Amino acid sequence: MKKPTVIMISVEKGGTGKTTVALELCSTFGKDYKVLGIDLDPQMNLTMYAGADEKTGKTLKNVLDADILIEDSIQHLKDFDLIPGDKKLANASKLYGDADDIYLLKDALEDINDYDFIFLDSAPARSPLLYMEYVASDYIIAPTECDDGSIEGLLEIGEDISRFKKHGQTHVEVLGTLMNKMENTAMHKNSYEDLQTLADKIGGKPFKTKIRKSIVASEAKTMRESINDYKPSNNVALDFRNLKDEIIERLQERENSNN
Numbered sequence: 025m026k027k028p029t030v031i032m033i034s035v036e037k038g039g040t041g042k043t044t045v046a047l048e049l050c051s052t053f054g055k056d057y058k059v060l061g062i063d064l065d066p067q068m069n070l071t072m073y074a075g076a077d078e079k080t081g082k083t084l085k086n087v088l089d090a091d092i093l094i095e096d097s098i099q100h101l102k103d104f105d106l107i108p109g110d111k112k113l114a115n116a117s118k119l120y121g122d123a124d125d126i127y128l129l130k131d132a133l134e135d136i137n138d139y140d141f142i143f144l145d146s147a148p149a150r151s152p153l154l155y156m157e158y159v160a161s162d163y164i165i166a167p168t169e170c171d172d173g174s175i176e177g178l179l180e181i182g183e184d185i186s187r188f189k190k191h192g193q194t195h196v197e198v199l200g201t202l203m204n205k206m207e208n209t210a211m212h213k214n215s216y217e218d219l220q221t222l223a224d225k226i227g228g229k230p231f232k233t234k235i236r237k238s239i240v241a242s243e244a245k246t247m248r249e250s251i252n253d254y255k256p257s258n259n260v261a262l263d264f265r266n267l268k269d270e271i272i273e274r275l276q277e278r279e280n281s282n283n
Contacts, residue, residue: 028060028139029275031199032161034146034154035177040167041204043069044241044251046145048264049165049271050074051250054103057140063109064153066116070145071108074101075248083110088120088128088156094136102253105139113153120152126193129156148177150184158188163199165271166228167235168219175218182226198228199274202267206234233267236260 033046047070050061062084063070071078082097084107097107113119120128133142144157164185166178178201188194201219206212219230236259244254252261 030142030161032144032157035166050104059104060139060142062107065147066114068109085110126155130160167202167204200231203234205237
């Protein structure tokens with residue numbers, strides 16, 4: 025049985041819209057594929073904005089601690105399934121300090137074969153949770169904004185991947201960088217050009233699709249819905265549908281090149 029493709033949504037900087045990207049990809053892909061989302065951010069924003077039950081007591085932490093089976097933590101939402109986050113994961117550095125703990129997530133996902141895609145919403149900082157994602161994932165999609173901090177966060181991803189690959193701990197690749205909250209300004213266009221320059225350093229070129237800035241993203245969060253469900257005709261919803269098609273195209277290219 026074919027294993028699901030595991031994609032982490034990550035950049036080592038806050039405020040780039042990782043959770044929005046994770047939610048929209050879960051929702052958009054979930055209309056055509058079987059999708060599981062996993063909330064690794066202790067803030068639990070993906071859990072909240074997806075409209076999941078935050079108080080079941082069956083969370084990702086319970087899975088990592090082997091208190092429950094992974095299938096017992098899964099919630100079935102409208103378009104996709106979700107493993108909720110846990111605020112206690114803010115103490116991940118203390119909870120998962122052993123060297124072998126970076127394999128906990130990968131081991132937990134070994135028996136998950138019912139999905140086509142698994143999307144991981146990351147915390148915006150280096151931690152054992154982030155390291156678990158590098159080990160468990162096939163690809164990274166890195167959302168970025170128009171600022172120097174975002175570029176630095178992308179470079180740190182490249183450094184982390186090199187370090188883990190050096191020790192044979194991961195095969196993860198950057199599928200692409202994503203310009204998020206895009207505006208039609210010279211500064212934003214220059215930032216996109218910077219992403220193209222960075223491609224060789226981090227191993228992934230920017231997606232042609234850019235996610236436009238819109239108040240609708242905030243409105244959808246308030247309604248606990250994806251943008252594609254809240255206002256499917258909105259430009260941002262269209263952007264994410266285009267991004268989905270581009271992701272599928274890149275994955276097929278990678279698969280063909282590896283065969």
